[in-house]
Amino acid sequence: MGEVAHLINGLRKHDPRAIGRxxxxxxxxGESAEILLSSLDESLIEQTLVLGITGxxxxxxxxxxxxxxxxxxxxxIRLGVIAxxxxxxxxxxxxxxxxxxxxxxxxxxxxxxxxxxARGRLGGLCSAAGGVVRVMANGGCSTIIIETxxxxxxxxxxxxxxxxTAMVLAPGLGDDIQAMKAGLLEVAxxxxxxxxxxPGAEMLAMDMEAMIRNRKSSHETPxxxxxxxxGTGVSDLVAAIGSIDQQHRASGEHQYRxxxxxxxxxxxxxxxxIRPELFSTLKNLDGKHELDPGRTARRLVKMLLLx
Amino acid sequence: MSKHSSFAKWQExxxxxxxxxxxxxxxxxNHGGDEIPRxxxxxxxxxxxxxxLGFPGQYPFTRGVQPTxxxxxxxxxxxxxxxxxxxxxxxxxxxLLDQGNTGLSIAxxxxxxxxxxxxxxxxxxxxxKVGVAIDSLADIEVLxxxxxxxxxxxxxxxxxxxxxxxxxxxxxxxxxxxSAEQLKGTIQNDILKEYVARGTYIFPPQPSLRLITNTFQWxxxxxxxxxxxxxxxxxxxxxxxxxxxxxxxxxxxxITYVQAAIDAGLELDVFARRLAxxxxxxxxFLEEIAKFRAARRLWxxxxxxxFGTGKPASQMMRFHTQTxxxxxxxxxxxxxxxxxxxxALAAVLGGTQSLxxxxxxxxxxxxxxxSVRTALRTQQxxxxxxxxxxxxxxxxxxxxxxxxxxxxxxxxxxLIKKIxxxxxxxxxxEEGFIQRQxxxxxxxxxxxxxRGERVIVGVNQFQVEEKSRTPVLxxxxxxEQEQVKRLAQLRKNRDNISVGHALENLxxxxxxxxxxxxxxxxxxxxxxxxGETCNVLRQVFGVYKxxx
Amino acid sequence: xTEKSSKRYRVLVGKPGLDGHDRGAKFIARALRDDGFEVVYxxxxxxxxxxxxxxxxxxxSAIGLSSLSGGxxxxxxxxxxxxxxxxxxxxxVIGGGVIPDEDVVALKKAGIIEIFRPGTPLKKILAAFxxxxxxxxxxxxx
Ligand code: B12
Ligand SMILES: Nc1nc2c(ncn2[C@@H]2O[C@H](COP(=O)(O)OP(=O)(O)OP(=O)(O)O)[C@@H](O)[C@H]2O)c(=O)[nH]1
Ligand SMILES: [Mg+2]
Numbered sequence: 001m002g003e004v005a006h007l008i009n010g011l012r013k014h015d016p017r018a019i020g021r022x023x024x025x026x027x028x029x030g031e032s033a034e035i036l037l038s039s040l041d042e043s044l045i046e047q048t049l050v051l052g053i054t055g056x057x058x059x060x061x062x063x064x065x066x067x068x069x070x071x072x073x074x075x076x077i078r079l080g081v082i083a084x085x086x087x088x089x090x091x092x093x094x095x096x097x098x099x100x101x102x103x104x105x106x107x108x109x110x111x112x113x114x115x116x117x118a119r120g121r122l123g124g125l126c127s128a129a130g131g132v133v134r135v136m137a138n139g140g141c142s143t144i145i146i147e148t149x150x151x152x153x154x155x156x157x158x159x160x161x162x163x164x165t166a167m168v169l170a171p172g173l174g175d176d177i178q179a180m181k182a183g184l185l186e187v188a189x190x191x192x193x194x195x196x197x198x199p200g201a202e203m204l205a206m207d208m209e210a211m212i213r214n215r216k217s218s219h220e221t222p223x224x225x226x227x228x229x230x231g232t233g234v235s236d237l238v239a240a241i242g243s244i245d246q247q248h249r250a251s252g253e254h255q256y257r258x259x260x261x262x263x264x265x266x267x268x269x270x271x272x273x274i275r276p277e278l279f280s281t282l283k284n285l286d287g288k289h290e291l292d293p294g295r296t297a298r299r300l301v302k303m304l305l306l307x
Numbered sequence: 308m309s310k311h312s313s314f315a316k317w318q319e320x321x322x323x324x325x326x327x328x329x330x331x332x333x334x335x336x337n338h339g340g341d342e343i344p345r346x347x348x349x350x351x352x353x354x355x356x357x358x359x360l361g362f363p364g365q366y367p368f369t370r371g372v373q374p375t376x377x378x379x380x381x382x383x384x385x386x387x388x389x390x391x392x393x394x395x396x397x398x399x400x401x402x403l404l405d406q407g408n409t410g411l412s413i414a415x416x417x418x419x420x421x422x423x424x425x426x427x428x429x430x431x432x433x434x435x436k437v438g439v440a441i442d443s444l445a446d447i448e449v450l451x452x453x454x455x456x457x458x459x460x461x462x463x464x465x466x467x468x469x470x471x472x473x474x475x476x477x478x479x480x481x482x483x484x485x486s487a488e489q490l491k492g493t494i495q496n497d498i499l500k501e502y503v504a505r506g507t508y509i510f511p512p513q514p515s516l517r518l519i520t521n522t523f524q525w526x527x528x529x530x531x532x533x534x535x536x537x538x539x540x541x542x543x544x545x546x547x548x549x550x551x552x553x554x555x556x557x558x559x560x561x562i563t564y565v566q567a568a569i570d571a572g573l574e575l576d577v578f579a580r581r582l583a584x585x586x587x588x589x590x591x592f593l594e595e596i597a598k599f600r601a602a603r604r605l606w607x608x609x610x611x612x613x614f615g616t617g618k619p620a621s622q623m624m625r626f627h628t629q630t631x632x633x634x635x636x637x638x639x640x641x642x643x644x645x646x647x648x649x650x651a652l653a654a655v656l657g658g659t660q661s662l663x664x665x666x667x668x669x670x671x672x673x674x675x676x677x678s679v680r681t682a683l684r685t686q687q688x689x690x691x692x693x694x695x696x697x698x699x700x701x702x703x704x705x706x707x708x709x710x711x712x713x714x715x716x717x718x719x720x721x722l723i724k725k726i727x728x729x730x731x732x733x734x735x736x737e738e739g740f741i742q743r744q745x746x747x748x749x750x751x752x753x754x755x756x757x758r759g760e761r762v763i764v765g766v767n768q769f770q771v772e773e774k775s776r777t778p779v780l781x782x783x784x785x786x787e788q789e790q791v792k793r794l795a796q797l798r799k800n801r802d803n804i805s806v807g808h809a810l811e812n813l814x815x816x817x818x819x820x821x822x823x824x825x826x827x828x829x830x831x832x833x834x835x836x837x838g839e840t841c842n843v844l845r846q847v848f849g850v851y852k853x854x855x
Numbered sequence: 856x857t858e859k860s861s862k863r864y865r866v867l868v869g870k871p872g873l874d875g876h877d878r879g880a881k882f883i884a885r886a887l888r889d890d891g892f893e894v895v896y897x898x899x900x901x902x903x904x905x906x907x908x909x910x911x912x913x914x915x916s917a918i919g920l921s922s923l924s925g926g927x928x929x930x931x932x933x934x935x936x937x938x939x940x941x942x943x944x945x946x947x948v949i950g951g952g953v954i955p956d957e958d959v960v961a962l963k964k965a966g967i968i969e970i971f972r973p974g975t976p977l978k979k980i981l982a983a984f985x986x987x988x989x990x991x992x993x994x995x996x997x
Contacts, residue, residue: 506875
């Protein structure tokens, strides 16, 4: 396929149009997507740092992302940003607005921003995110930031995909944070208490630190305080991310996560492939339904494997 | 209390005082010679009446802020307009003053409103387009050349850089030999509604609030009769809010300003009397009348109960009104004259202090001179021919109007409470709560029109084929080049070293908690430009970005 | 959810220049969303170059520009020019807002494919976006 070759060439040259087009192809999945993804340079993908930024709606994820971008740009790093917003469950459409907060980088060709709709996927990511990371890596981005949908609960797919996940919290978001607390420490590599200029921020930060102390664990989760609107605390945050990355790469954690992430994605994909098969096999089973879904499922899988 | 005693007391006190200071314009009689009563009151005046309505010029001001209302003085007919360059505008203003106008209302172009100089790349193609372009004191001097600033009252629609324009106005007056003390007028200076509805913000909310309290403080010492803010619901409504939301968000903003001023150590009864308001008047005739009455009462109660002032001057809400531009159609534009008439009438029945009536070509371009005249004539017909100005608050006591007034007040105060529970206006702006409410209302409204559930005459019903449209007003693109040239000259001719010093001093002051008015005055006197001045503040304060 | 139409169109809605009138733009963005489009909304006060750059990165199939303060004469064509710099002039541009009759011809000549003014039924606007996206994909993925 000529087009894919053309796009791969464009990626190599950091051509914005080619990168944009390639991402769309990946997003729409299908045959060209597979050809494209399998033609990518794996070594580029291995070198990138994938940073996940997650947290409740309005915590300041986009504002903070924009600040982190400024920081990394000063170090000459070319980077990608994937900003995900929810899709309307009714129309399937979406308004993608995270970019508004990142527009200061709009004319910087070394900041590749892509807004994406979750397209029905729960957990804060979109299905294509993994593929888009690979495309961006091949488009020369050595750091890729993923801003998830503002998630209120604990389903956080991002930890599967990202090398490092920062959880952004802010005072005044009330119950959301209370509900999240429990799961937080398990998933995030780093806690960020943003809006440190607001009343209640220090309380929240100390609360988090106390929770970390109480937890018996080998590694400790740093708590960073930031004022994203002013840029305060961002250099410390970036430094903390850098040191976690170094640790992870030295200890093998990085490689382990990548491998696990790869496996999980393969499984996901496999399930997607099998899903229609399951449905049609289930139809063949019709009439012979048993009351217990668990048992039916086992029979179904057995039949499928026999096929 | 019996009718006699409270009514008589009002007549002896408020009314008599008012009439002795501002005699009524004439004897009010109908065709036939019957005297028109000044104020109709119920046969029996009970406590509920006194608590909820009272008499005009008396707490809670439901029936108006002056005892005689328009019998003493008609509302000010103030048409908002701006004209390309300072010189062009000056000619126009002097013509208006010659015609007997006493109030000027100045529209600035967008670069000026957002603190960009005319030669800034962001200003390209926008200089002088929707108002007058002001870069420095030099332009303001031209704008007010040969206009007696001690006599005119000037209203300036300027918000985020309001402190700069105010300083320019003060210095221009100074150069005419007019002291700040004598200056009359209003500066909009209402930043909070910019974030949610109008869009000409520069700095984030907190430093913006500081600029506002700085102007309050300076003006309370130096400009005692100048209105230091016009707390505006107009733009909120135009952005698509409901009537209740308009009242609630505007009053919540008002509360925020009052609290910020108190926190900055200002004396409530000194600055509160200089607060003015600005509302929209849309097409739902009865709802709008009730809205004004409800807003007045609610504000009086807030000032009394929440802020604890007993001074009527601090409790009374004085406001300007503008008819609702967004209701005016691009189709069959003569119909717009009728819409504006209905809206203007509601504003007058609601007791406005001044009024702008929109022109029939609203949806096509800036208004032509002819259409502005018709808009003004509409007000004059209401004032002089309709008779509604001859008696005070004529709709009081209508079951429907009073019920609606109560309902709007109640719903608005519930919404205000919601905002406060969520951390106040600033937190709600950052969170996007207010913007979302407005957007939702706007979206629903538009969908109702699209579905034909809401009939807009000439737009989704009763349409006709129309040929080419009426001629529209255009601003000559040469205005921009001219202004950029003027600015280049200025930068060459002024004392750039002292400009630098003044700007450095401003930066230092901005980093401290000093009042910024004096440092800004100094910049203005040295002919620092608005862009240079705002850039210093951008450096210190940062810039605001809209919520998605 | 994606079953209804296999292709989800991505479009950008933007406001070039200093004009802050966003009621119409937000209405259009939301109406497009509710019609199944994915809408990148870039907010007010963007330069033509920023809008074009965003459109390219986002690989949208159409751009909608809104202007009410009279800046359209310079700003709409400037977006088309900026797209050319990115070799992306094939992305169709649709405009809307307070735009006098006389300007429509000039804007179309400058490459704006359609102009919609106050009072236009929404159906017409949505249809124009569908058509623009379809024809763009026809050309782009021959
Ligand atoms: C509402 C309004 C405001 C509100 C805006 C609130 C907001 N957040 O949007 C407020 C009160 C804040 C305001 C302020 C100003 N306004 Co104003 N405003 C209007 C008004 C009355 C209605 C616009 C509107 O929202 N209509 C409702 C929406 C739904 O319709 P719409 O935007 O036209 O959109 C429809 C179509 O045009 C089209 N459309 C629009 N955009 C797009 C985009 C695409 C891609 C498509 C397909 C279609 C499309 O589809 C929409 C749905 O049908 C117009 C006059 C009028 N009647 O049109 C003046 C008007 C636009 N304003 C004007 C002016 C001058 C100003 C100010 C600059 C005044 C000043 N000097 O300070 C300020 C500054 C504001 C700023 N920051 O830029 C002038 C512009 C003059 C000109 N073009 O020559 C107008 C025309 C009034 C006039 N005749 O003087 N304004
Ligand atoms: N006071 C204060 N406000 C902030 C800070 N960071 C962000 N904000 C404001 O918080 C609001 C939300 O910021 P965003 O960056 O859009 O938040 P988000 O988490 O990306 O939001 P979603 O994408 O909608 O989930 C905006 O109004 C910001 O200006 C901060 O450090 N201090
Ligand atoms: Mg965000």
